[in-house]
Amino acid sequence: MTSDETQATDESGIVYAATNPMMPGLVKIGGTSRASVQARLNELFSTGVPAPFTCEIARRVKRYAEVESALHAVFEPSRVPSGREFFQVTLNQVAAALELAGGEDVTPESDDDEVEFVVGQSVVDNDGRHGEIVKITKAMFILRDPESDEEFRRFYIRPANNPPPPITSTNPFDPVPCENQVS
Secondary structure, eight states, rough: OOOOHHHHHOEEEEEEEOOOOSSSTTTEEEEEEESSSSHHHHHHOOOTTTOOOEEEEEEETHHHHHHHHHHHHHGGBSSSSTEEESOOHHHHHHHHHHHHHHHHOOOOOOOOGGGGOOOTEEEEETTOEEEEEEEOOOOOEOOOOOTOOOOOSOOOOTTSSSSSOOOOOOOTSSOOBBBBBBO
């Protein structure tokens, strides 16, 4: 292996998971050697994309290209369409897999990140699973299912009294109700 190949392989970069409101249910898993993940997301918002991407998870890791490839391989059965960087996975799944790569969390903060959580609070994770916060660490929340008393770990949660907006579609053939459809 030449020194150029070693340098490229060992290069530090950011592996990220991004969502787009026009692509519900899909997560884009990508990587960049740029200093900011937002610079890469700005490039993705072109005339062919109707809405900008939102960075949900970002970690600066060594050998970022290898980490990105490993995530693509892990989630290959959920890739849509084949050969693209879009996957039908949850953010919790991506966060758990990316956590194993180590590195530093560099997820951009948003106004939504200012929610305060406390032990004992009832919450809902991105998978729609309800639980009560048992423990809070820097990287994750440990929740307890109030019905089964089972504990589970989650990375992204929201207060249970703050439900997500309803999903609507402008496609009249979608099983999801259209915004202008009368019930």
